[in-house]
Amino acid sequence: MTSARVYGSGHANLDRDPDLLFLILQNLKRAIDIGSDEGADTRALFGMELLAYAEAHFEHEEKLMERCQYPDAAAHKEEHRRFRMHNAECRSSASRGCG
Numbered sequence: 463m464t465s466a467r468v469y470g471s472g473h474a475n476l477d478r479d480p481d482l483l484f485l486i487l488q489n490l491k492r493a494i495d496i497g498s499d500e501g502a503d504t505r506a507l508f509g510m511e512l513l514a515y516a517e518a519h520f521e522h523e524e525k526l527m528e529r530c531q532y533p534d535a536a537a538h539k540e541e542h543r544r545f546r547m548h549n550a551e552c553r554s555s556a557s558r559g560c561g
């Protein structure tokens with residue numbers, strides 16, 4: 463069963479994104495389950511893939527909200543902005559070795 467069947471909006475344009483997200487998360491979980499230094503590079507790779515996915519998804523969603531004149535677009539874009547800031551803080555902490 464695809465995530466779209468469980469969480470979908472019914473709009474193919476939006477519903478294919480979560481399938482990719484779930485695939486990345488499954489791969490990241492497998493890499494975390496390895497749990498050794500051996501899996502560190504794989505975890506980092508899937509972590510970067512997840513951030514790239516999120517950014518592409520946000521851009522796609524924000525364009526759709528503008529095109530459809532979604533009434534809560536400003537509030538939703540603010541959620542994206544906070545997520546981006548949180549990610550930047552986490553990456554900064556991780557690069558300093560304290561995250």
Ligand SMILES: [Fe+2]
Binds near residue numbers: 542
């Ligand atoms: Fe969103």
